[in-house]
């Protein structure tokens with residue numbers, strides 16, 4: 036098996052990972068970025084990004100991530116289209132093993148593994164995955180042209196997905212478990228103004244049904260109260276937009292994390308509890324989770340790694 040030694044190993048390739056790659060390569064640290072199984076991260080699954088500074092007209096998510104990638108390559112970052120499967124942070128250089136069993140020895144590591152979509156935990160979600168159940172409207176919305184679909188969630192993501200789907204589908208149900216939306220005012224307004232979006236407040240999905248794919252969902256309104264009632268909605272697509280889980284399982288037991296799995300850093304730095312290991316982006320950010328804040332922490336992680344290498 037191959038064995039490489041690198042000064043800076045960056046695990047993950049969203050705005051945080053690529054920005055860390057840009058900074059570390061400009062500092063002549065020859066970083067290696069392991070892109071993982073979703074190169075570019077979550078933004079490659081979104082449509083238009085309107086709030087990243089520098090793009091007054093907005094930019095498509097995949098295009099922006101490609102630009103960041105090109106920028107990292109331009110200064111000499113090496114990009115591996117692979118996943119790091121296992122790490123050992125007990126001694127330096129750190130041993131990291133990729134999915135093929137190749138070992139990388141890293142003097143510093145920047146963890147920027149991002150987060151993945153959450154599911155409700157219904158067995159029907161598994162049963163119909165790829166058969167009507169999706170966590171990415173922009174990836175799969177196309178299949179539901181002129182059909183009925185549902186989006187679960189009341190945050191900005193759910194509103195964004197519902198709005199996107201409303202341009203394709205005949206009707207979009209937005210299933211919200213509380214009696215209000217958590218999304219920003221501007222997103223709420225856009226959703227409310229869309230004629231083919233119906234918001235089902237106080238509703239939980241308890242099951243899906245259908246012969247060869249999703250044909251409907253079983254909904255409970257006012258669950259557990261006197262007003263509880265159960266009804267079915269007829270849908271072909273069921274989209275989850277209920278938040279994300281940080282991709283930090285391979286670091287469990289080695290890096291400090293909170294109850295949800297977000298890595299804990301020594302603010303205002305990106306230092307983790309292991310000297311020489313830094314964390315950036317959504318995997319360490321339960322609060323802001325924005326592309327621009329992820330890019331900012333990627334920059335800080337690269338500067339922290341550079342300083343660490345100078346001192347050691």
Ligand code: NDP
Nearest residue numbers: 155188189190191192193195212213217276277278323324
């Ligand atoms: P959020 O955590 O903001 O919202 C998650 C939503 O899912 C909430 O409405 C929550 O309900 C609901 N939910 C969670 N678990 C369940 C469950 N088991 N059953 C039913 N509903 C559930 O996540 P988002 O992904 O929407 O947003 C994450 C961050 O990214 C936010 O800071 C958001 O502002 C930002 N963002 C910004 C965008 C933009 O600016 N263009 C676009 C997308 C996201 P409840 O309210 O009851 O907890």
